[in-house]
Amino acid sequence: MNKHIKCVLFDLDGTLVDTAPDMAFALNQTLARQGREPLPAAVIRPSVSMGGVALVKLAFQLDGTEPAFTRLHDEFLAIYRANLCRDSRLFPGMEQVLSKLEQAGLSWGIVTNKPGWLTDPLMQALALDTRTPCIVSGDTLAQRKPHPAPLLHACQLLRRTPEETVYIGDDRRDIQAGNSAGAATLAAAYGYIGPGEDPHTWGADGLLERPQQILPWLGQQ
Numbered sequence: 001m002n003k004h005i006k007c008v009l010f011d012l013d014g015t016l017v018d019t020a021p022d023m024a025f026a027l028n029q030t031l032a033r034q035g036r037e038p039l040p041a042a043v044i045r046p047s048v049s050m051g052g053v054a055l056v057k058l059a060f061q062l063d064g065t066e067p068a069f070t071r072l073h074d075e076f077l078a079i080y081r082a083n084l085c086r087d088s089r090l091f092p093g094m095e096q097v098l099s100k101l102e103q104a105g106l107s108w109g110i111v112t113n114k115p116g117w118l119t120d121p122l123m124q125a126l127a128l129d130t131r132t133p134c135i136v137s138g139d140t141l142a143q144r145k146p147h148p149a150p151l152l153h154a155c156q157l158l159r160r161t162p163e164e165t166v167y168i169g170d171d172r173r174d175i176q177a178g179n180s181a182g183a184a185t186l187a188a189a190y191g192y193i194g195p196g197e198d199p200h201t202w203g204a205d206g207l208l209e210r211p212q213q214i215l216p217w218l219g220q221q
Contacts, residue, residue, distance in 0.1 A: 003219040005184065007160035008101055009134070009151060011169035012112035012119065014049040014191030016094060017126065021087035023048050026080035027055050030072060034060075049171045049192040051113060052076055081118060085125035091190065093211040098131065100220055107158040109134025111150045111167065111177075116140065134158050146173040148181035155181075166205075168214065175202040186217065 010016040013023075020041070028038035039059060047054050056073045057064055090098075101108050109132045112119055116137035123129040134157040136150045143149040155162055167178030170191025178185035186206045187199035199207060206217055215221065 002166070002184065002217060005106075005164060005166050005218055007107040007109075007155065007158050007165040008214070008218070009109050009111050009154050009165060009167045009178075009183070011049075011167075011171065011174045011188070011191075012110055012114055012122075014170040015168055015174075015188045016090065016110060017088055017122070018091050019088045019122070020045045020048045020192060022083055022085065023052075023055060023080060025083055025086065026076055027059050029079045029083075030056070030076040031059055033075065034072070036060075046192055046194050050194065052080070077118075081121075084118065084122050088122065088126070090126070091211050097211050097214050100215055102131070104220055106218070107134070107160055108132055109136070109154050109158055111136045111145070111154050113138035113144050113173075146176035146180070148177050151177055151181040151183060155183075166218075168208065170199075172197065172199075172202050175199075175204045179203060186214070 013019045024041050024044040027044055031038055047058050052073060053064060056076050060072060062069050114137060116139050119135060119137040123135055134154050136154045138144045141149050141153055151167055155165055162182035166184040166186060167174060168186045168188055169175060170188040170193060175185045175187060185204040186208050187202055187204040188208050189199050190208065190210050193199060208214060
């Protein structure tokens with residue numbers, strides 16, 4: 001049990017919210033506009049946590065230096081912004097976790113590399129923006145994960161120390177950021193784990209197969 005933890009910070013895509021369906025929709029719409037066949041959701045899903053750049057590279061087999069890349073990436077982002085919350089939802093069991101944290105008086109917040117112009121409207125659409133004062137996006141600071149600065153900023157917003165904090169994420173960079181900040185870390189194995197990635201090797205303090213496992217780890221029932 002880790003009853004000294006008073007603050008729970010979540011990565012967004014693949015940890016708190018299952019955004020893969022809408023990201024996949026936007027990517028396949030981008031492909032369709034170029035006369036290409038859609039990709040299966042199972043191919044897209046593992047790369048969602050790496051963001052739009054990685055998805056466009058995956059879909060069009062580009063390395064990001066081609067003249068067409070910026071245009072395709074911009075088109076993908078425009079489609080995604082217009083379809084931000086068609087099917088995106090909290091992961092199953094996550095509402096129970098958030099409610100329990102709130103009932104227990106624990107602070108929680110979000111630290112994501114997703115830019116604010118996408119993060120903020122998504123949080124509003126899911127009615128999460130009114131439940132936490134801590135939404136740190138990829139452009140809130142000059143630094144992004146795996147740099148620890150976004151997590152340290154989140155702790156300041158919630159008036160908690162890193163030693164009182166656990167950060168939960170589904171990408172190696174999340175665990176690196178949390179460890180560098182001096183927080184405890186949990187790897188979300190239920191999230192978007194990339195090909196060839198093994199979250200057991202990331203150096204996290206624990207591994208979650210489903211969101212509900214957060215509660216016993218915190219000493220909450």
